Amino acid sequence: MTDADPEPDARPDGASDPDVSAAAGTIREGGLVVYPTETVYGLGANAMDPDAVVRVFEVKGRPRDRPLSVAFADVDAALSATDASERAERFLRAFLPGPVTVVVEQGPELPDVLTGGRERVGVRVPDHPVARALAREAGPITATSANRSGEGSARRVADLDPDFRARVDAVLDAGETPGGESTVVDPERGVIHRAGLRADAVREWLASEP
Numbered sequence: 001m002t003d004a005d006p007e008p009d010a011r012p013d014g015a016s017d018p019d020v021s022a023a024a025g026t027i028r029e030g031g032l033v034v035y036p037t038e039t040v041y042g043l044g045a046n047a048m049d050p051d052a053v054v055r056v057f058e059v060k061g062r063p064r065d066r067p068l069s070v071a072f073a074d075v076d077a078a079l080s081a082t083d084a085s086e087r088a089e090r091f092l093r094a095f096l097p098g099p100v101t102v103v104v105e106q107g108p109e110l111p112d113v114l115t116g117g118r119e120r121v122g123v124r125v126p127d128h129p130v131a132r133a134l135a136r137e138a139g140p141i142t143a144t145s146a147n148r149s150g151e152g153s154a155r156r157v158a159d160l161d162p163d164f165r166a167r168v169d170a171v172l173d174a175g176e177t178p179g180g181e182s183t184v185v186d187p188e189r190g191v192i193h194r195a196g197l198r199a200d201a202v203r204e205w206l207a208s209e210p
Helices: 017-028 049-058 077-081 088-097 130-137 160-167 199-208
Strands: 033-035 042-043 069-071 098-106 118-124 139-147 182-187 191-194
Touching: 017 130, 033 130, 042 130, 042 160, 049 139, 069 088, 077 088, 077 191, 088 098, 088 199, 130 139, 182 199
Parallel strands: 069 118, 098 182
Antiparallel strands: 033 042, 042 139, 069 139, 098 118, 182 191
16 A cells, blocks of 8 residues: 555544444443534434433533434435424425434324423434445434533534543544534425525525425
């Protein structure tokens, strides 16, 4: 192998396949993993495991009545775990992967603690290969910023609060992320809960699609 050749199993975004596989194993065992997205670093746990989800709330210091979103590897995986309407499915396929959180009807397999007892859940398919690879290997994972609630989000692993980092089980470092925040939208009800990245395109879709 020459100096110019990539390392075996290396990803161009900085995290190797063995790293992702190890992190997925950590999540399957109930652990917490910091992972990169197309916005900021997120905190991932097994979204199907109520105990792991509770730990996310505790590590973030997040009130239980503030729901967590869920990241999937692709739209089909998101649809299989939710009861999205036909209109919501069209929206999902139009905007994901991408920096948009789509609120849809919760599926029966997602625990109530994830949604704060609500019947709807925020769905993400991050436009980042490491995040999607992690969700593909670990199953649906929580999608929330890797920080204490009320504090700034991290675009680099070096930006993580040391106390916060000490309470997670693994970190996938893929370099600096682009920043920003996702637009949160309920396409079935035509409501934008938070205007972030791609908000103008979301508004145009809501106005033009039946």
